[in-house]
Amino acid sequence: MAPTLYMSEISPSCRAVLMTARILGLTLKVKKMDLSKQEQFSPNFLKINPQHTIPTLCDNGFIIWDSHAIIAFLVGKYGNDDQLYSKDIMERALIDQRLHFDSSVVNNFTRTILNPMLYNNAHISVDEHRESILKTYALMEKFLRSYPWIAGKKLTIADLSLIPSITSLDVIVPISREDYPNLTKWIEKAERLPCYVENENGLNLLRDLLSCRCCCPC
Numbered sequence: 001m002a003p004t005l006y007m008s009e010i011s012p013s014c015r016a017v018l019m020t021a022r023i024l025g026l027t028l029k030v031k032k033m034d035l036s037k038q039e040q041f042s043p044n045f046l047k048i049n050p051q052h053t054i055p056t057l058c059d060n061g062f063i064i065w066d067s068h069a070i071i072a073f074l075v076g077k078y079g080n081d082d083q084l085y086s087k088d089i090m091e092r093a094l095i096d097q098r099l100h101f102d103s104s105v106v107n108n109f110t111r112t113i114l115n116p117m118l119y120n121n122a123h124i125s126v127d128e129h130r131e132s133i134l135k136t137y138a139l140m141e142k143f144l145r146s147y148p149w150i151a152g153k154k155l156t157i158a159d160l161s162l163i164p165s166i167t168s169l170d171v172i173v174p175i176s177r178e179d180y181p182n183l184t185k186w187i188e189k190a191e192r193l194p195c196y197v198e199n200e201n202g203l204n205l206l207r208d209l210l211s212c213r214c215c216c217p218c
């Protein structure tokens with residue numbers, strides 16, 4: 001039976017799972033959640049995930065949440081090889097470092113900026129966060145100085161995790177090609193991947209929602 005993914009395309013973390021599933025050729029049974037209706041707090045969903053976050057995956061009764069844990073699990077269970085998540089100790093350590101960088105730094109902006117804007121109608125001053133976002137771009141730029149992909153010569157789950165997070169941040173603080181040439185090239189390379197379509201759909205939705213938030217007097 002296909003694993004069930006509780007998700008919303010707007011969420012960068014969910015898009016990381018969709019991209020990974022696409023690259024693995026894995027079909028997921030998708031259950032869309034509307035966070036603006038607070039569906040994550042429904043008693044049924046809280047039974048599955050008391051932390052009430054999406055993405056959450058249910059695979060034959062095995063439940064796991066947090067996109068980073070989910071994509072590592074999917075590659076381990078459904079991947080034909082370890083290309084996306086090397087078993088070599090040092091290669092894997094670098095991938096893990098980048099995954100934790102996403103989790104603790106880049107993806108964290110989703111919680112502090114995007115989600116309050118989208119779901120709590122909160123007025124967030126992007127200017128207050130601009131400096132730390134630019135610092136994040138500068139770090140990514142440095143990581144990409146030595147390698148074409150974020151954790152080495154090959155595409156890995158660290159790229160699949162960071163691409164949705166960074167492209168979502170780009171919607172609120174655009175990435176300057178002049179200041180961040182390596183970061184720009186990495187995004188352009190990612191856009192050419194067949195699995196990128198799974199990021200594009202949600203990213204466009206996010207753009208539309210945020211532009212509406214900026215012009216509506218509501």
Ligand SMILES: N[C@@H](CCC(=O)N[C@@H](CS)C(=O)NCC(=O)O)C(=O)O
Nearest residue numbers: 011013040052053054055066067068
């Ligand atoms: N680090 C987590 C972040 C998950 C997360 O915060 N998801 C947000 C949507 S982007 C969510 O479910 N928010 C609803 C809530 O926390 O109640 C991951 O990578 O899965």
